[in-house]
Amino acid sequence: MRLGLHKKPKNKGEAQLHIFSLLAILPVTTDWWLVGEQRSGIRHVEPLLSPFGIVTLVDTARRCRLYHFRCILPLPFDLLNYWDRYNYQGLTIKTLPGIFSRDGLDAGSQLLL
Structure with a gap:
């Protein structure tokens, strides 16, 4: 594979x-x-x-x-450990590593909202 x-x-x-x-x-x-x-x-x-x-x-x-x-050892993986979140005007924004707006809302996303 x-x-x-x-x-x-x-x-x-x-x-x-x-x-x-x-x-x-x-x-x-x-x-x-x-x-x-x-x-x-x-x-x-x-x-x-x-x-x-x-x-x-x-x-x-x-x-x-x-x-x-x-x-050699099986790896425990839980996607929930990788989610991050922040609030913007009453909305909860959830994001994963490598996704835009990881640390806060960028101007483009803000415009779309």
């Missing part, structure tokens, strides 16, 4: 949401290959995933890293 994120996550929280949600539904012994630029946060893969399995740095080239990960 081959899965890939075709767009770069906007932040660490969004990347973690994608990785953990996939880990929760795939078989425990699934092999993962993760690649990314060092300045985009790929180095966070080791501390993020090592509690759940074996993370190995396979190669580095041109400021990128390639990791192999094999999950």
